[in-house]
Amino acid sequence: MSVNKLGKFAVVGLSAAWLAGCSTTGANTDASTATTATNEGSATTEQAAPADTDKSATYGANQDNSVTSVVDNQQDKAKNSKAMLDGVPTVFYFDFDKSIVRPAAREALAKHAQYLIDNPNVHAVLEGNTDERGTREYNMALGERRAKAVARYLTIQGVPASQIETVSFGEEVPVAFGHDEKSWQLNRRVEIRYEK
Amino acid sequence: MMLRKWCLVLFTCLLFTSVARAQLVIEVTSGADKLLPIAVVPFGYNGTNPLPQDVAQIVQDDLVRSGLFKAIPRSSMLSQPSKLSDVYYRDWRLLKADYVLIGSIKKIKGDRYRVGFQLLNVLTQKPADDYTTIDVTKNHLRDAAHYISDAVFKKLTGIRGDFSTRILYVTEQHDRTHHPLYKLQVADADGHRPQVIVESNEPILSPAWSRNGRDIAYVMFKNMRPRIFIQELATGKRKQIMSFKGLNGSPAWSPDGKKLALVLSKDGNAEIYTLDLATQKLERMTNNYAIDTEPAWGPKGKTIYFTSDRGGNPQIYRLDIKTKKVERITFEGDSNYRARLTPDGRFLVCIEKLNGDYHIALQDLKTGRVKILTHTDLDESPTISPNGTMVMYATTEHGKEILAVVSVDGLVKYKVPSTDGDVREPAWSPYFN
Numbered sequence: 001m002s003v004n005k006l007g008k009f010a011v012v013g014l015s016a017a018w019l020a021g022c023s024t025t026g027a028n029t030d031a032s033t034a035t036t037a038t039n040e041g042s043a044t045t046e047q048a049a050p051a052d053t054d055k056s057a058t059y060g061a062n063q064d065n066s067v068t069s070v071v072d073n074q075q076d077k078a079k080n081s082k083a084m085l086d087g088v089p090t091v092f093y094f095d096f097d098k099s100i101v102r103p104a105a106r107e108a109l110a111k112h113a114q115y116l117i118d119n120p121n122v123h124a125v126l127e128g129n130t131d132e133r134g135t136r137e138y139n140m141a142l143g144e145r146r147a148k149a150v151a152r153y154l155t156i157q158g159v160p161a162s163q164i165e166t167v168s169f170g171e172e173v174p175v176a177f178g179h180d181e182k183s184w185q186l187n188r189r190v191e192i193r194y195e196k
Numbered sequence: 197m198m199l200r201k202w203c204l205v206l207f208t209c210l211l212f213t214s215v216a217r218a219q220l221v222i223e224v225t226s227g228a229d230k231l232l233p234i235a236v237v238p239f240g241y242n243g244t245n246p247l248p249q250d251v252a253q254i255v256q257d258d259l260v261r262s263g264l265f266k267a268i269p270r271s272s273m274l275s276q277p278s279k280l281s282d283v284y285y286r287d288w289r290l291l292k293a294d295y296v297l298i299g300s301i302k303k304i305k306g307d308r309y310r311v312g313f314q315l316l317n318v319l320t321q322k323p324a325d326d327y328t329t330i331d332v333t334k335n336h337l338r339d340a341a342h343y344i345s346d347a348v349f350k351k352l353t354g355i356r357g358d359f360s361t362r363i364l365y366v367t368e369q370h371d372r373t374h375h376p377l378y379k380l381q382v383a384d385a386d387g388h389r390p391q392v393i394v395e396s397n398e399p400i401l402s403p404a405w406s407r408n409g410r411d412i413a414y415v416m417f418k419n420m421r422p423r424i425f426i427q428e429l430a431t432g433k434r435k436q437i438m439s440f441k442g443l444n445g446s447p448a449w450s451p452d453g454k455k456l457a458l459v460l461s462k463d464g465n466a467e468i469y470t471l472d473l474a475t476q477k478l479e480r481m482t483n484n485y486a487i488d489t490e491p492a493w494g495p496k497g498k499t500i501y502f503t504s505d506r507g508g509n510p511q512i513y514r515l516d517i518k519t520k521k522v523e524r525i526t527f528e529g530d531s532n533y534r535a536r537l538t539p540d541g542r543f544l545v546c547i548e549k550l551n552g553d554y555h556i557a558l559q560d561l562k563t564g565r566v567k568i569l570t571h572t573d574l575d576e577s578p579t580i581s582p583n584g585t586m587v588m589y590a591t592t593e594h595g596k597e598i599l600a601v602v603s604v605d606g607l608v609k610y611k612v613p614s615t616d617g618d619v620r621e622p623a624w625s626p627y628f629n
Contacts, residue, residue, distance in 0.1 A: 097510075127420075133554060135533040135547055135576050136401050136621070137446045137459065138503055138510060140422065141466035141487040144443055148465070167421060168443065172399035177370075179574070179595060 085115055092150060094188045096131070099145040101153050109150065112192055113157030120163065123195040126150050128168045129175075131184035136170055143168030150190045231266035232352060234259060235293040238270060239311070240278025240300035248334060251301065251311060254341035255348070258359045261386065262349065263608025268293045280314060285321040293318050297348060307334040313344050315351055325351050338388065358581040361385045362625040363588065364393075364403040364412060365599060369617035380414055382429065385581070385624070387612050393427065394434075403623045404447050412623075413437075413447035413456060424458060437471070446490050450497050457481070457491035457500055468502055468515070481515055482522070490534045494541060501525065501535040501544065512546055526559065528566045534577065538584040543604065545569075545578045545587050556589050556602060569602045570609075579624045580604075588612075590620040 090112075092105045101109070116124055128147030130139040147166035155161050176183035236256040241247060259265040270276075274287040278300040288296050299313035310331050317324040328347065332340045339360065346357030362382055369377045375397040383390040394400065398417035405412055413426045418436075424444045427434035438444040442461035449456055456471045460478075468481040468491045482488040486506035493500055500515045507524065509531040514523050526532035529548035536545045541561070548557035548568065556570040556578050574592040581588070586608075588601045593611070597618035600611045612619070 097505075132574065134510070134531075134549070135490060135503070137490045138487065138533050140401075140443055140445050141459070141461070141489045144461055144466065145487065166442070169399070169417075169420070170401075172401065172417070179592060 082115070085111060088112065090192045092190045092192075093185060094146050094190070096184070096188065097134070097142065099142065099149045101149050106153075109153050110157060113154045113159050116154065116159045116163050117157075120160070121196065122163065124154070124159075124164050125193045125195055126164060126166045127173075127191045127193060128166065129173060129187055129189050129191070130171045131187040132171045132174065132179070133184065134171075136172070140168050140170035143170045146188075146190050150192070232264060232295070233266045233268060233291075233293050234295045234297065234348075234352075235268035235273065235288055235291065236297045237273065237276050237278065237299075239298075239313075241302075243301070243303040247301065247309075247337060249337040249341065251337055251341045251344070252297070252299065254338060255297065255345045258342060258345035258357075258386065259348065261610060262357075263603060263610070264353060280316070280323065280327075283316060285316075285318055288316075288318045295324060295348075295352065297344075299344070301337075304331065308332070309334065309337065309340075311337070311340045311344070313347075315348055338384070342384070355585060356583045356627075358385060358583045358586070358624075358627075361582055361627060362409075363387075363579075363599075364405065364414075364621075364623040364625070365619055366400050366403065366621040367614060367617050367619050368399075368597075380416075382412075393429070393432075394425075401621055402446055403621055404449060405623055405625050406449050407451065407453040407626055409626050409628045413449070415445050415447070448491050448493060450493050451495060452497055457493060459489045459491065468500060470500075470517075481517070481520070492535045492537060495537055495539060496541070501537065503533050503535070505531075512544065525561075526566075528559075529557065532557065536578050536580050536587075538580055538604065539582065540584060543584075545580060545604075547576055547578065556587060558587075558604060558606075567606060569604075569606045570600075572600070577621050579622050581624050582627050586624075588622045588624055590622060 088111045089108045092101065092109070094100070094102070112124070116122060126147040128143035128145070130142050144166060147168060151164045151166050154164055171187070174187045176186040236252050236259070238250070239252045256267045260267050268291050272291060274290070275282070275284060277283045278298055280298070283296065283298065296316040296318060297313060298316065299311065302310045304310050308331055310329050312327060312329040314327040315324040325347070330340050330343055342359040345359040349355065349357035349359070363385055364380065364382050367379045367381060378396050378398065378400045379392050380394040380400050380403055381390045381392050393412070394416065396416055398420065400414060400416045403412055403414040410430065411426055411428050413424060415422050415424055417423070422444050423436050424438035424447050425434050426437050438458060438460065440460050440462040443459055443466055446459040447456050448458070454473060456473060458469055458471060459466050460469050461467065463480070465485065466487045466489045467483065468488050470479045470481060481500060482502070484504065484506050486504050488502055488504045490503040491500045492502070498517055500517060501512055502515065503510050504513050510533050511524055512526040512532050512535045514525050515521070525544065526546065529550040531549045533547040537543070538545070544559045544561055546557055546559070547554050550568065553573040554575050555568045555572070556575050557566055557568050559566045569587065570591070572591045576590050578587050578589045580586070584604065586601050586603055588599055590597055591600050597620045598611060598614060599619050599622050600609065602609050
């Protein structure tokens with residue numbers, strides 16, 4: 001999957017998520033009953049890999065215009081910059097119980113930093129994740145620390161902190177489901193997601 | 197005395213019909229060294245319509261699950277008396293029963309039933325306790341059974357039973373073609389009568405009981421951000437109480453019920469705070485660049501135990517709320533996580549990482565001695581029964597997350613696997629009365 005493609009779908013998915021988020025903010029202070037408390041997760045769509053695949057099937061090539069029309073008047077610049085992110089990884093991996101950005105990630109992160117500097121309207125969400133080992137709330141904190149380590153790297157490169165948000169999913173959103181080092185390594189990660 | 201481990205893989209209570217939505221099935225895997233033999237005789241019944249519950253069977257299952265009793269099988273009973281005058285003690289002595297529980301159920305009015313029971317001592321050939329009756333509606337026959345189990349358990353062990361308590365837990369159904377579905381559920385302590393409290397496509401974790409058992413708190417993601425909610429169980433009414441930027445996690449009610457300890461990262465990184473529920477005032481408890489999380493109140497409410505990696509590896513620390521002094525508590529294993537205290541404050545239960553595996557560990561806070569209670573891996577989320585004798589926790593078996601129970605003395609073990617997806621994050625209720 002090319003990063004370019006991923007980026008576009010992320011924009012579509014995230015706009016949808018953002019809209020959904022807006023439309024449900026009222027529900028945050030609700031007193032809804034247990035049985036009505038369903039479908040909390042409109043924003044999960046862009047998380048699950050299969051959902052992304054569904055989306056790419058739905059949004060065919062002819063949908064590209066509608067995608068870019070969401071990306072207001074910065075579109076030309078954004079397009080150029082996005083091409084710059086072609087082939088640049090958006091997932092960065094970590095050692096067990098560590099939150100140190102690996103040297104191998106620096107080059108790619110520098111490109112993300114440049115993209116954010118060139119596109120001040122673009123907002124990056126850094127999602128920190130852990131493997132399943134250890135306890136859930138500790139992993140929530142560890143995931144956050146990883147996301148913050150990446151955020152720090154980006155701000156050192158000159159990205160304004162206001163363009164970056166860090167969130168942690170702890171061990172709750174794995175991408176690999178095995179109970180072995182191979183799966184664990186894939187899950188110990190920070191993903192960069194772009195929002196507009 | 198010879199140490200004899202006892203294996204009873206058979207206790208699969210598949211008695212309930214498929215209509216009952218029971219999702220958790222108990223399997224007792226090991227019990228205490230010496231089991232007390234008891235005969236729970238099927239209860240007499242004067243009605244014509246069949247009863248929805250076999251009360252005596254539920255009592256027997258409860259007692260066997262405690263790991264302290266051995267049940268005389270119904271098939272070998274020479275007689276099945278339901279009143280004292282019909283009891284021949286000699287029959288029970290032949291079967292080597294130390295105690296016999298008899299009972300009867302009478303329909304009194306509408307759907308109300310009177311359940312009478314009496315515990316008999318075979319050795320003295322006398323009643324061990326008074327004859328007792330309780331009136332319940334048809335839907336509460338299971339509650340009556342747990343009440344009887346509590347009474348028998350208290351009489352014979354001196355310990356208050358926890359058969360009438362409940363558990364909270366989270367299930368995840370992960371169908372690869374759909375979004376995962378998370379459910380926060382509540383069930384009887386034996387896994388029966390599950391009810392869904394909240395359903396979401398986003399993760400739910402850290403359920404916690406209020407001290408009176410009426411309210412619960414939990415963490416649920418909304419738009420992929422963690423939020424803390426408080427919900428009244430009976431009405432389903434809920435409030436989102438914490439939605440700061442970053443972490444909102446690990447809610448834990450103080451022993452007096454007035455405060456909630458929780459974890460926020462609004463001031464930079466994971467720190468422990470207390471929230472006064474009446475005034476909504478937040479007070480910061482920890483201040484360290486390291487991770488501070490998973491608060492658990494000491495039984496008197498003067499201390500908070502928590503997990504911190506301030507020393508390099510995650511370990512359990514204790515904070516004195518008044519002086520804010522922090523003391524390290526765990527030293528064994530590679531690291532330790534998520535403390536829970538027994539109600540008397542004597543023992544600390546936590547997750548210990550040892551040689552790469554994650555086990556349930558018990559630490560005697562008086563002597564400092566540590567005992568590993570489980571030999572499974574990837575154990576997490578320990579929760580202690582209100583009488584302080586049992587620890588329920590989440591573990592992984594054949595790649596599936598299940599709940600399991602181990603007694604604080606390490607002798608009794610049973611599993612509570614789910615028939616329906618992964619089960620995790622158990623929280624044992626307090627007593628309800």
